[in-house]
Amino acid sequence: MLVAISSCLLGNPIRYDATGQRDRFLTDKLGKYVTFLPFCPEHLALGTPRQTIRIVLEDGAKKVYTVFSKEEVTCKMQDAMQTELESLLSQPICGIILKSKSPSCGLGSTKYYTKEMGEGKKDGLFALTCKEHFHDFPIEEEARLNDPWLRENFVMHLFAYEDAMQFEKRVTKLSELIAFHTSYKFLLHSKSEKHYRELGRIVANHEKHSFNNVYKNYLMLFRKAIALKGKISKTVNVLEHMSGFFKHELSPIEKQELHGQITEFQAEIIPLIAVMSTIEFLAKKYDIHYLLEQKFLNPYPKDLGLRSSIQEGK
Ligand code: SF4
Incomplete structure (x- = not known):
């Protein structure tokens, strides 16, 4: 059984600070029955290590900025997400497991901003893309699986x-x-x-x-x-x-x-x-x-x- 997964959850050192966040239930228990297909849109767009990014709502549009240099990276992220999406669509996956709180992967746990203000928690951009393309599909984030x-x-x-x-x-x-x-x-x-x-x-x-x-x-x-x-x-x-x-x-x-x-x-x-x-x-x-x-x-x-x-x- 092939399941797509945020790469960092497998322990791959791919987060902004070149660390991973291995989830033992997923790798050690579920992993006995599942072949994982890892993805990481941020690594693809910005490399590793990289600055942290945040989603900023501007005139109703979702823009992506690096937190320290305030560079807009929306297009780079959109291209990377499209590539990752095509990879997922081309494989016979039967589930997607996402990393919580990430601007890309969070499922209802991602912070949104307007200028410097917090705007509540919603889906990360890649999580949103997945939900739009995979209907009635097993999609969860690892924190909720606790x-x-x-x-x-x-x-x-x-x-x-x-x-x-x-x-x-x-x-x-x-x-x-x-x-x-x-x-x-x-x-x-x-x-x-x-x-x-x-x-x-x-x-x-x-x-x-x-x-x-x-x-x-x-x-x-x-x-x-x-x-x-x-x-x-x-x-x-x-x-x-x-x-x-x-x-x-x-x-x-x-x-x-x-x-x-x-x-x-x-x-x-x-x-x-x-x-x-x-x-x-x-x-x-x-x-x-x-x-x-x-x-x-x-x-x-x-x-x-x-x-x-x-x-x-x-
Ligand atoms: S949460 Fe998503 S974007 Fe962030 S490191 Fe993990 S796989 Fe990459």
């Missing part, structure tokens, strides 16, 4: 997006699309019941559209659905649905125990992984293939440990 809930949502989005990309290359018939949809039912449900139902209608294809139209419409809406953030209440709803698969197998005490775990997850007493492990164990014990094939059980490699925090559900 929040367990945002991290879990982002990684789930990343893996589902990549899965859809691979699926799009190989799908040839409706039965394959139905199988794909079936495996994502609970994950989609945890994002949005409305999207989940609409996707079900597309797959059912009562209107007898051509297969090409069906799978293209499906994947377009699928990408919108997986871009949505989950909520603890929706996850609880899915867990209750899953537990319904054992209603004939479990004794009343076992049912009570499983329901108790779901309630404890909802009350943020135990992490999601505890309930998921119980459900997975029961699905294996009673050989319930429908559940075992659900992406929601294992949406990404377990050793990323993203469901181990009680704060990852909101």
